[in-house]
Amino acid sequence: MVTQTVTGHLEGLPNRIHDVIDRYVDATPDRLALIDDTAKLTYRELDRSVSGVAAALQALGIRAGDRMMIVSENSIPLACLLLAASRLDAWAIVVNPRLSPREIDQIRDHSGARRVFLTAAVSQEAADHATRYGASLQDVGQFRGVGVTALNEETFAEPVENDGSRQVAVLIYTSGTTGTPKGVMLTHRNLLFSARGTAGWRKMTSADVQYCVLPISHIVGISLLTMTLMVGATVRLVAKYDPAALVKAMAEEGITILNGVPATYQRLLEYRRNAGLPNFERGALRLIAVAGAPLDLELKSRVEQELGLPLLNGYGITECSPGISGVRPDNPRHDHAVGTVLPGLEAKLVGRTGKTVANGEVGELHVRGPNVMRGYYRAPDLTAKAIDAEGWFNTGDLARFEGDCLYIVGRTKEMIIRSGFNVYPAEIEAVLSTHDAVVQCAVVGRPVEGNEEVVAFVQLIKGSKATVQDLMAHVAPQLTSYKRPSEIILLDALPATSTGKILKHKLAESLRGQV
Numbered sequence: 001m002v003t004q005t006v007t008g009h010l011e012g013l014p015n016r017i018h019d020v021i022d023r024y025v026d027a028t029p030d031r032l033a034l035i036d037d038t039a040k041l042t043y044r045e046l047d048r049s050v051s052g053v054a055a056a057l058q059a060l061g062i063r064a065g066d067r068m069m070i071v072s073e074n075s076i077p078l079a080c081l082l083l084a085a086s087r088l089d090a091w092a093i094v095v096n097p098r099l100s101p102r103e104i105d106q107i108r109d110h111s112g113a114r115r116v117f118l119t120a121a122v123s124q125e126a127a128d129h130a131t132r133y134g135a136s137l138q139d140v141g142q143f144r145g146v147g148v149t150a151l152n153e154e155t156f157a158e159p160v161e162n163d164g165s166r167q168v169a170v171l172i173y174t175s176g177t178t179g180t181p182k183g184v185m186l187t188h189r190n191l192l193f194s195a196r197g198t199a200g201w202r203k204m205t206s207a208d209v210q211y212c213v214l215p216i217s218h219i220v221g222i223s224l225l226t227m228t229l230m231v232g233a234t235v236r237l238v239a240k241y242d243p244a245a246l247v248k249a250m251a252e253e254g255i256t257i258l259n260g261v262p263a264t265y266q267r268l269l270e271y272r273r274n275a276g277l278p279n280f281e282r283g284a285l286r287l288i289a290v291a292g293a294p295l296d297l298e299l300k301s302r303v304e305q306e307l308g309l310p311l312l313n314g315y316g317i318t319e320c321s322p323g324i325s326g327v328r329p330d331n332p333r334h335d336h337a338v339g340t341v342l343p344g345l346e347a348k349l350v351g352r353t354g355k356t357v358a359n360g361e362v363g364e365l366h367v368r369g370p371n372v373m374r375g376y377y378r379a380p381d382l383t384a385k386a387i388d389a390e391g392w393f394n395t396g397d398l399a400r401f402e403g404d405c406l407y408i409v410g411r412t413k414e415m416i417i418r419s420g421f422n423v424y425p426a427e428i429e430a431v432l433s434t435h436d437a438v439v440q441c442a443v444v445g446r447p448v449e450g451n452e453e454v455v456a457f458v459q460l461i462k463g464s465k466a467t468v469q470d471l472m473a474h475v476a477p478q479l480t481s482y483k484r485p486s487e488i489i490l491l492d493a494l495p496a497t498s499t500g501k502i503l504k505h506k507l508a509e510s511l512r513g514q515v
Contacts, residue, residue, distance in 0.1 A: 009344030015164040016432045017088035020192070021046060022234040024206075031206065033229060035253075036076045036237040040345055043232070044202060046080070052141030053084035060115060060140075060148060061065070065157030067171060068112045071095045071104065072119035073239035074216050077143040079225060081117060082216065084141075086169060086188070089160045090114075093171045096217040097125035099480045101132060106181045110153040111377065121145030122239060165189035165370065166454075167219050171377055172219055172318055174422055177431065182240055183377030184318050186219070193370040194321035195227035197342040202287055206232035209284070209423055211255040213238040213264065214420065219322040220292065224259060243271035249280040258285060261292040262418030262450030265303045265311070272306065280307055287329055289314060291322075292420030293326045294408075295336065296465050299450045303413075313338050319386065321371040324395075325406045326435035332422070337405045345369035347406070348392070349399060362409055365399040366392040416445035416452050416506070423454055423480045425504075427484055432456060435474045437466035442494055443485070444508045453486040457507050459494050 014020055021043055022425045024031065029044035041049060043455050062068055072078040078094065085092035093111055095104055097118070108116060118128035121144060130137070130147025142144040161167040169188045173181045204210075210228040212235050214221045229234045238254055240244070246268060249255050265288075272280065286306060290300075291314040303311045312330030316322030324347070327339035339345045348356050349363030357363035375383035387393050395415055398409050416423040425443035432441045439459045445452040460466055469489045475484060495503040 009197065010189075010193065013164075013196065013467065015162075016086050016089075016167070016188045017169050017191055018050065018083040018136060019438070020226060020230040021050075024229075027045060027360065028206065028232055031232065032234045034076050034079055037239060038467070041074050041076060044438040046083075048078075049079075049080045049142055049475040050083045050087060051444075053080045054087045054141075057088060057090070058141045059082075062088060062090050062114055063149050063157045064160045065091070065094055067091045067158075069093045069095055069111065069113040069116040070119075071097045071116060071129055071147075072217075073123045073126070073500070074212055074221065074235065074237040075095060075119060075122045075142075075239055077119050077122060077146065078216055079235070079237065080141065080143070081119075082170075082173065082225075083220070088504075091166060091168045091171050091185075093173070094217045094222070094435065096215055096480070097123055097129060099389070101129070101479050102478050104129060104481060106326075107183075110181050111171060111183060112152070114152050114155050115153050116147075118225045119143075119145075119148035119473065130262050138322045163189075165193070168374060169221060171218075172222075174318055174424075180427075182379060182382065183393070185374040186318075186321050187374050190321040190371050190373060191222065191226055191242055192230075194316075194342070195230055195263040196342065197371075198223065198323050198326065199227040199231055200343070201326060202289075203329065204231045204233060204257070208233040208256045208259045209236055209254050210234070211236050211238065211249060211259070213241045213290075214259055214261070215415065218421070219318045220316070222421070223322060241267070243268045244275070247277070247280065250283045252283070254284045255496070256284050257287045257289070259289045259291070262290055262295055263293070263419045265290065266299060266450040269299075269302060277379060281305060282309075285309065288312065289326070291316060291326075291338075293417040293451060294447070296450050297336065299335075300334075311331060315356055315406065317397075318393075319373045319393060320367060320369075323371060324365075324367055333405075335403075335407075337407055339403050339487050341367075342369070342371070345371065349401065351392075351412070359401050359403070359469075362398055362400045365395045365397050365408075367395060368392045370492070376475075400459065414444075416443075416454055416501065418445075418452050418454060423483050428454065428456060428479065428485065431475050431478045434467070435471060437461050437464040438471070440494055440502070442502045442504055442507055444504055444511070445450060446486070446508075446511045455511060456485040456488045457494055457508075458488055458490055459492070460490060472474050 024043040025047040033043045034041045035048040118126045120129040120130045135147030289312040312327040314326035315338035346368040351357045439460045495506040
């Protein structure tokens with residue numbers, strides 16, 4: 001078991017995430033805080049913008065304890081809406097506009113959101129959802145063209161906690177293994193503890209420019225935004241990933257830190273080859289990091305060779321805000337290790353018997369610390385299953401320690417990680433099963449270079465004329481792009497036990513050797 005003292009790692013933390021900018025508003029008001037494709041804000045301007053948005057939200061009926069949805073790509077308006085929610089003690093629910101209508105409706109309905117705010121001026125996808133909701137386009141603070149839905153008069157405000165370790169800052173939805181949404185309640189203390197720990201081991205300073213291409217609708221994006229503002233540095237917000245834009249940012253914009261999933265780097269290398277670039281102009285880039293999916297060592301080696309920097313692997317989970325471990329810049333590694341555990345966090349590996357396993361042995365990873373979520377919203381039973389009476393959170397991942405270095409060796413859950421996003425087979429299976437011709441189906445992951453693909457096996461009603469194209473067309477409007485199957489395979493029958501349980505491991509094994 002890896003145990004570290006929490007005392008000292010909590011000292012000096014602000015009480016709310018919006019408080020991280022205060023010292024820099026006073027000390028370095030003219031330093032750039034946020035940059036996106038259309039605008040820039042200094043720390044002084046950011047403070048004023050957040051104040052203006054907070055006042056507008058209050059005028060629109062947002063109260064302390066309300067849940068407010070923000071449907072937006074990474075942008076300055078999104079960052080200001082998030083920080084303004086914090087000032088009002090509202091719970092922010094940041095949602096990727098590339099989710100399907102069904103997925104967004106599920107989150108809205110489960111959360112009991114007071115209003116939905118959609119940055120229609122930032123992306124067409126957000127604008128389309130705004131039209132679907134009949135949202136009125138309004139000025140929210142200085143930001144124009146924000147879709148605002150009608151006030152939900154039936155929703156109630158949650159109690160407000162003065163203690164930042166109890167007050168929820170954000171509600172992040174994962175689909176869950178049941179295919180229904182689970183709202184992860186992350187407190188201000190959760191986010192601030194995790195962000196400061198990561199900023200500390202990366203030795204971040206106010207001179208850094210963080211390239212934030214990972215979506216703020218995902219916990220990693222929120223953490224990157226928080227940690228960068230926490231040190232008085234600059235966040236370069238990127239709405240949609242474009243390798244050509246990243247190459248330009250390295251050469252011309254002075255970015256110093258790049259975080260991505262393996263697919264981020266895979267596409268970057270492919271762009272260089274396809275564009276015929278002899279090499280990358282790295283500029284001020286000093287640190288590159290990867291997380292969110294298993295890292296292929298061949299990809300790691302190629303990235304390090306072409307960028308001339310160690311690719312630092314890390315591991316986290318939404319319920320842990322997300323930081324659990326990471327490879328330190330001063331101790332890079334050439335293997336699959338995900339580094340050492342975040343300072344102030346406890347970790348242990350539990351075997352099948354329920355006892356802690358010895359160093360070097362594989363067990364299920366459990367963690368405890370100030371970054372562990374408050375729980376799942378409106379799901380006390382799920383919370384009790386995930387967090388025991390002593391505060392240990394079961395990640396559901398299999399791991400081993402070699403000394404103090406952590407290795408993730410597998411997943412006890414069926415979750416697929418595609419381009420850094422969690423994909424739960426049950427959700428895709430539920431959508432496929434709504435097609436009239438489908439008898440049963442099963443979804444598994446297929447490893448590909450630097451990523452995982454979603455593969456669906458489907459058994460059709462005997463005599464059905466439905467095609468793979470028909471099934472793809474059926475699921476496309478109901479699932480966001482990264483959840484859609486890369487391939488659908490039709491079978492006469494799915495392998496099953498005598499009790500009818502589908503043998504997914506046999507389906508996964510049938511895919512081996514195809515890649």
